Amino acid sequence: xxxxxxxxxxxxxxxxxxxxxxxxxxxxxALFNLGPSTAAGNQFLxxxxxxxxxxxxxxxxxxxxxxxxxxxxxxxxxxxxxxVERPTHGKxxxxxxxxxxVEDGIVLIELPSAAARAGEAA
Amino acid sequence: MKRLVxxxxxxxxxxxxxxxxxxxxxxxxxxxxxxTHVNYNRIMLSSVLAGEKAADDIVxxxxxxxxxxxxxxxxxxxxxxxxxxxxxxxxxxxxxxxYDTLLLATGSSAWMPRIDGLDKDGVFAFRTLEDTRALIxxxxxxxxxxxxxxxxxGLEAARGLQxxxxxxxxxxxxxxxxxxxLDPDGGYYLLGKxxxxxxxxxxxxxxxxxxxxxxxxxxxxSDDTCMEADVVVVAAGIRPNIDLxxxxxxxxxRGIVVNDxxxxxxxxxxxxxxxxxxxxxxxxxxxxxxxxxxxxxxxxTGNRGATYEGTVQAAxxxxxxxxxxxxxxxxxxxxxxVRFEDRALGIYKKLTVRDGKLVGAILVGDVSDSHRYxxxxxxxxxxxxxxxHLLFPPPAADGGLDVAQMADGETVCGCLGxxxxxxxxxxxxxxxxxxxxxxxxxxxxxxxGSCTSLCQGLLRAVxxxxxxxRKTVICGCLPFAEDKLRDILRSQQLRSxxxxxxxxxxxxxCEICKPAxxxxxxxxxxxDHDEDRSARFINDRVHANIQKDGTxxxxxxxxxxxxxxxxxRRIADVADKYNVPMVKITGSQRIDLLGIKKxxxxxxxxxxxxxxxxxxxxxxxxxxxxxxTDFCRFGTQDSTTAGVEMERRFEQLFTPHKVKMGAVGCPRxxxxxxxxxIGLIGVEGGWQVVVGxxxxxxxxxxxxxxxxxxxxxxxxxxxxxxxxxRENANYLERTYDFVERLGIEKxxxxxxxxxxxxxxxxxxxxxxxxxxxxxxxxxxxEPKTPAxxxxxxxxxxxxxxxxxxTSAEISx
Numbered sequence: 001x002x003x004x005x006x007x008x009x010x011x012x013x014x015x016x017x018x019x020x021x022x023x024x025x026x027x028x029x030a031l032f033n034l035g036p037s038t039a040a041g042n043q044f045l046x047x048x049x050x051x052x053x054x055x056x057x058x059x060x061x062x063x064x065x066x067x068x069x070x071x072x073x074x075x076x077x078x079x080x081x082x083x084v085e086r087p088t089h090g091k092x093x094x095x096x097x098x099x100x101x102v103e104d105g106i107v108l109i110e111l112p113s114a115a116a117r118a119g120e121a122a
Numbered sequence: 123m124k125r126l127v128x129x130x131x132x133x134x135x136x137x138x139x140x141x142x143x144x145x146x147x148x149x150x151x152x153x154x155x156x157x158t159h160v161n162y163n164r165i166m167l168s169s170v171l172a173g174e175k176a177a178d179d180i181v182x183x184x185x186x187x188x189x190x191x192x193x194x195x196x197x198x199x200x201x202x203x204x205x206x207x208x209x210x211x212x213x214x215x216x217x218x219x220x221y222d223t224l225l226l227a228t229g230s231s232a233w234m235p236r237i238d239g240l241d242k243d244g245v246f247a248f249r250t251l252e253d254t255r256a257l258i259x260x261x262x263x264x265x266x267x268x269x270x271x272x273x274x275x276g277l278e279a280a281r282g283l284q285x286x287x288x289x290x291x292x293x294x295x296x297x298x299x300x301x302x303x304l305d306p307d308g309g310y311y312l313l314g315k316x317x318x319x320x321x322x323x324x325x326x327x328x329x330x331x332x333x334x335x336x337x338x339x340x341x342x343x344s345d346d347t348c349m350e351a352d353v354v355v356v357a358a359g360i361r362p363n364i365d366l367x368x369x370x371x372x373x374x375x376r377g378i379v380v381n382d383x384x385x386x387x388x389x390x391x392x393x394x395x396x397x398x399x400x401x402x403x404x405x406x407x408x409x410x411x412x413x414x415x416x417x418x419x420x421x422x423t424g425n426r427g428a429t430y431e432g433t434v435q436a437a438x439x440x441x442x443x444x445x446x447x448x449x450x451x452x453x454x455x456x457x458x459x460v461r462f463e464d465r466a467l468g469i470y471k472k473l474t475v476r477d478g479k480l481v482g483a484i485l486v487g488d489v490s491d492s493h494r495y496x497x498x499x500x501x502x503x504x505x506x507x508x509x510x511h512l513l514f515p516p517p518a519a520d521g522g523l524d525v526a527q528m529a530d531g532e533t534v535c536g537c538l539g540x541x542x543x544x545x546x547x548x549x550x551x552x553x554x555x556x557x558x559x560x561x562x563x564x565x566x567x568x569x570x571g572s573c574t575s576l577c578q579g580l581l582r583a584v585x586x587x588x589x590x591x592r593k594t595v596i597c598g599c600l601p602f603a604e605d606k607l608r609d610i611l612r613s614q615q616l617r618s619x620x621x622x623x624x625x626x627x628x629x630x631x632c633e634i635c636k637p638a639x640x641x642x643x644x645x646x647x648x649x650d651h652d653e654d655r656s657a658r659f660i661n662d663r664v665h666a667n668i669q670k671d672g673t674x675x676x677x678x679x680x681x682x683x684x685x686x687x688x689x690x691r692r693i694a695d696v697a698d699k700y701n702v703p704m705v706k707i708t709g710s711q712r713i714d715l716l717g718i719k720k721x722x723x724x725x726x727x728x729x730x731x732x733x734x735x736x737x738x739x740x741x742x743x744x745x746x747x748x749x750x751t752d753f754c755r756f757g758t759q760d761s762t763t764a765g766v767e768m769e770r771r772f773e774q775l776f777t778p779h780k781v782k783m784g785a786v787g788c789p790r791x792x793x794x795x796x797x798x799x800i801g802l803i804g805v806e807g808g809w810q811v812v813v814g815x816x817x818x819x820x821x822x823x824x825x826x827x828x829x830x831x832x833x834x835x836x837x838x839x840x841x842x843x844x845x846x847x848r849e850n851a852n853y854l855e856r857t858y859d860f861v862e863r864l865g866i867e868k869x870x871x872x873x874x875x876x877x878x879x880x881x882x883x884x885x886x887x888x889x890x891x892x893x894x895x896x897x898x899x900x901x902x903x904e905p906k907t908p909a910x911x912x913x914x915x916x917x918x919x920x921x922x923x924x925x926x927x928t929s930a931e932i933s934x
Binding site: 012013020062 | 630632655656
């Protein structure tokens, strides 16, 4: 599958256990640094920035483990799966997640290619 | 009256004495203790080391108790000799005391294995409060500690030292941990948990020498390796103290030998606790000594009849987050093992069943059923009918059922042998309604405390006016009441939220505890803490109030509601420049600019040229004022000046919840001071200072704190209350709940009527905090974190068609 890895910013731009909004085109992605103590998995995770509840900015939430709590109404979203954990757990509400990796101190986010997206939309 | 001399002021001696005092008085009692304290709960020393309890919290018998019972207590004196013929004991101070009856409750001491260099400075045992205090003093961040012994005591010491900040290594002779209480599998699970906590464990190795020149610098191990150490704790086992018994000519083996009536070989000399050997067993745990004490009390008072037939040995590891329970005979010889284990959950359970009866149990990772197993062990109940529910009990219909299902004769408090029936009798006949009354009355739950929830369940179900005294725990991440937590943070010198969570909590935290901890640390260290913005709500990261659309509201400080044409012009210019969708006069005599984008905040603040009004935070909001004597024909005091000054003194500080204040020049109360957190009310010849008022979610008229003559006195009374509230309220507790909870009398007594030194200390801490406080909006010029206000712009632009087109396609 054709994919796009996009270099976003030096890791130091996102303090541990905080998130930052990333503007890519007219899309807003929330990029989180889960902090060094995360034993397993990726330290940086990316999701869409809008809470599935009322569109609150997830990047402004408090990070708790591998989840974030939306600052507006405290919905809790799992950053690894994109699924809402609170108030109700389930797949009905979820946000898109994006693969990330770190290369030479820069965080990269992988966006689906235009073709893949078109496929999804269809 | 006969003279009873008790040698040993520890748990066994005093528990036995308590039992003796229940009989008709027949003794003049003298107690000798070689430690310099009243009797304390030795098994809680690990909690003291871990900072969960203070030394005072573990006192079992206060000095008043000794006085009330006319007991001659002599502390700091070690009995060095017994003359069984002359019936005297000789103290380390040379004193000779005659007795008619002698009770030896000499306990045990740390067994010191043969290791070179044990006399070096920095080597400790872990048996007494003194040891514990010395250890706390010597430990700290970066200190390397080696604990010799991976048994119950060694592991508790290791955890305590780690909480104190030490890098801890446990060296254990045997191939698995706690081998006396756990089978190898159980030991393996425990090992995983200790290592998860960051404690290193070296198994199957002995320490051969303590290295160092005068003081500890390292240890040498049997595998010919050496490791650095600043502190060494020897917890390799205990040995009954039997020297005095030998001197008295009493028959001893490993311990002082007693029969089922708790009699020694000598008719006038008795013994109880860890120093005795009964049916070949020397007990090192707490429950047996209470049972022995009861029997001995009967025998010694001439009521010989009750017998002691041994105790089912049970042990619980007291390390927060590491649940370990072991009881009875869990060896699999002649018994059927029943097992459950789950490595991912870290849970291991094993029961041993013989002839349809439970004979042993090991629980690691989940000890919620320990009480059930203990009861089965004690009563030798036939459990063949419950084989399907041995490891997991059938789900109860409701939470209270467990207590309801217990028989009256069933033991609730295993340490002190208090039954359900005893507790119910106490509730009905002695009017017990609270946990502390129950403790006082029955002693239940005063030892290890593991039956607390059962006792509370009983109280809740039976006591007519049950009062739950449990203080609020912030959330599940951190299992402490807030006042306890403040003590811990202070005594452990913790300054960062993440440290607190990693040492005392689940390492992760949540949106509830993190802001609470952030507040506490800021308050406790007067601003000299490690500020961690990730632990703060977004409002406190960008110093503005987030709105439903993700934009922010900006309210500059307008002290006392007094502004100027200049300021108003700047506000109007900002409203124009940033197309502010709404400009609103607030109920707090301030101006709110709504709908500001996060990225615009720094330049909005710069353009306003005014400090932050803190309208977004749990902190000092404002002082609402009336026009006072300057213009008003009724005014008796200059409330405007007083209010502006008050706002200056408190602004920029954080508080458990928002603090809104008011100052009015006369009792007409135009600025509503009587419904503010702190209010100044001008009266003829002075001020009334009122606190705890509210006109929000709750409506409450403020209570009078003090009536004073001068403005300065009024401000000082406000400062005292303000700092007292900061230090003592729970997070998110408004002053109206706080004052209501404590009662205004208590608040007065501890603020305006407190001793000079107390008041000075409150004001001093407030001054320190204030000296460190800054206008948060200065971060517009010097951001605290990278990209604090602005979104990240990717280094790369998307490849190919670009994402903006892609998005457009989707929306199309």
